[in-house]
Amino acid sequence: MIVKRSADETRAYLSDASNLKGTCDAVVFPENEADVVEALKRANERGERVTVAGAGTGLAGARTPMGGTVLATDNLDKIIEIDERTRLARVEPGVSLNRLRERARELGLFFPPSPTEEDCYVGGAIATNASGGASFKYGAVRDYVKALRVVLPTGDTLALRRGKQQAKERRLVLLAETGGAIAAQLPCYESPDVKNAAGYFVKPYMDAIDLFVGAEGTLGVIVEATIELAPLPEELFSCVAFFPSEKSGLDFLDEARERSRSEAGVSARTLEYFDGGTLTLVGEKYPDVPADAGAAIWFEEETTPEEIDEVAERWAELIVRHGGDPDDVWASLDENDRRKVKEFRHDAPAAVNEYIAANDFKKLGTDVAVPVSEFRDYYEYVKRKIETFGLRYVIYGHGGDCHLHANMLPENNKQFLHGRECYRYLCIEAVRRGGTVSAEHGIGKLKRGYLVDMYGVDAVREMAALKATFDPKRILNVGVMFDESFFPR
Ligand SMILES: Cc1cc2nc3c(=O)[nH]c(=O)nc-3n(C[C@H](O)[C@H](O)[C@H](O)COP(=O)(O)OP(=O)(O)OC[C@H]3O[C@@H](n4cnc5c(N)ncnc54)[C@H](O)[C@@H]3O)c2cc1C
Incomplete structure (x- = not known):
């Protein structure tokens, strides 16, 4: 796994398109899922912070690191397969939506919720539940995510498939592939009935995969996604x-x-x-x-x-x-x-x-x-x-x-x-007026106060408690969505 430490090599990873600037000790470039597992396991053992980076086109400062290591997904960039018949694309998270568009186009397909900025990566688009112009007809990225492979901050892995793992009321139990179960209590707040990317998506009996879509990388690193494409119009x-x-x-x-x-x-x-x-x-x-x-x-x-x-x-x-x-x-x-x-x-x-x-x-x-x-x-x-x-x-x-x-x-x-x-x-x-403070960019590090304005302190505490279930040592994307004062003591 490539590791970069010099100021010249890490500079590009210290901000995003919001222009919030940060610092880091190193940037690691995993080449596959095993590298991500290794990097997170090591960081978790040492209690070291990790910030996941996509293409850095985000507008909320989410991928701007505040110390620790940046885990850059640039080299996780394989389009594994696109099945024309099922219209499902299996991709690694560092595939840019531009590249996906070109490949899909050759097959007469497209990814309907592509945001205006197509230089962004699939992983970033899923992590922020991005949306674009055609979302008026087609909805946001969430609706198109059919399966995810996720590495949790502990190094455990999850294979999530839409329709396979669901919450019982607000209790969600997930079995890690590496053994062991994660039992999470879902927060009780209700989200407004508008396009929304603020805070975790939660509701009773929800599909587990939806928790990771729009979670801004706070719960785990997406290492593979299966997304649905649509036929190009005539x-x-x-x-x-x-x-x-x-x-x-x-x-x-x-x-x-x-x-x-x-x-x-x-x-x-x-x-x-x-x-x-x-x-x-x-x-x-x-x-x-x-x-x-x-x-x-x-x-x-x-x-x-x-x-x-x-x-x-x-x-x-x-x-x-x-x-x-x-x-x-x-x-x-x-x-x-x-x-x-x-x-x-x-x-x-x-x-x-x-x-x-x-x-x-x-x-x-x-x-x-x-x-x-x-x-x-x-x-x-x-x-x-x-x-x-x-x-x-x-x-x-x-x-x-x-x-x-x-x-x-x-x-x-x-x-x-x-x-x-x-x-x-x-x-x-x-x-x-019944709206949201973020419909597509997410909360990141710049809009945390508005998340509290939207849901209230208790709801944000519930969100932090949910994160702590998946990330007991609080190493991954810390400071995204809420600051540390919201974590359970
Ligand atoms: C000119 C311009 C226009 C834009 N227009 C739109 C628009 O129309 N619609 C829209 O929704 N957005 C838009 N954006 C914002 C941005 O493009 C999206 O938020 C995009 O989805 C971010 O993707 P990224 O790969 O750049 O992610 P980054 O900025 O690198 O990261 C964003 C978040 O995703 C997390 N993340 C990245 N990869 C992973 C992964 N593999 N696993 C877990 N977490 C991960 C990061 O930790 C961070 O929290 C625009 C931005 C610009 C600059």
Whole structure:
């Protein structure tokens, strides 16, 4: 197993895309499951901390180490097999979603919940229960995880298969392959009925595999995953439409969401929103964004070559009704065009992340989702609140899921501190309205306080107790989701 210790070699593993920076003594690169078992066993015996690293595209500081060893999954990068018939892909955790997309495409398949950042790894996407544009139709990563191999912090291994191991009420007993049983008491809190990646997924009689999806690497290291792929659609109508104002863009979004959900004329698989500020931020690179655009929506609908003209017409009617110009859209006619639109979507967060890194702040981008009934009112609240604090901001994201990222762009340290204060208001208000503080990025090390705001101290203590069952010496991803003060004494 390769071990790197010098500052030059370990630097790349000391932060993630949130720009939270940490330290470590060494980075180890296991080549297989046995290496992971050995590394964790040794760390557990010595009580040494280990942080699991995927590709480091996370936005919550989860993989940023605070001392100890980093266990990098870069070399666990085999696509073991893709079975065309069952559409199941068996992969190691360090396979990037880009690579998986290319291989799957050759077989006429795709991974529907792929996040906007496809450089991320399968392991990271599962650990954060990531989601992407097409999650409006297809849901988040969780639904696609059919089996996992997990190495626990003690070095014991679990083979989890959906439908095989379930909790009895809130009691979960898992048999390790190495012998011995782990008996866990599941916390009692209930999660909001929105897209959610905050805290452990728990509910009575749950499938054990779901505990490890979205656990942010706090319970064990995923060393192999079996994930379900979907057949590529025959044809995909993909289009970015521009609107004169945010209001008209949001009205279009609301109607497109409602009609897609009720199968009334249009059937979007993707509904992504960009406010005027975002269009200005990425505008330099995209001179063909209309100068007077106040908002844009990127939508996709799966269709067939025979029906695509009809589909395009139905969308054109909707665009006109909300003040857009159907002749001034970016309609994607082939895979190349579609990639360009995806790049445009990716450039929104990328531009924010670059700004944050260049100015050496930490990211102040919300990840909240709210119920559809609260969406418009909450949107107005967010704008008003940030403006009260006098901060520059941009808003974009997964409008179909009522899950927008409001990103504050502070110009100095004082503004950054104001931004942090404002951020908390935005989270608390989302929770008050039945939403979540994290719909896809997870809690990591940067959003722990908001997890307490969302579930309360007692629930977070229950989460910490659950972790302690799997990680009695508290060595793995310590400080992710909750700090050590929540552990049972
Ligand atoms: C420009 C940009 C756009 C983005 N858009 C989206 C989006 O649309 N949707 C979305 O969901 N996210 C998005 N993200 C966030 C990020 O891409 C996802 O959170 C991604 O899933 C993280 O994967 P990673 O491999 O980079 O993980 P890392 O950042 O390396 O780690 C994330 C967490 O996963 C844990 N982990 C990693 N591998 C394993 C493993 N094998 N076993 C156990 N735990 C593990 C880590 O310990 C850490 O807690 C975006 C990020 C950027 C920079």
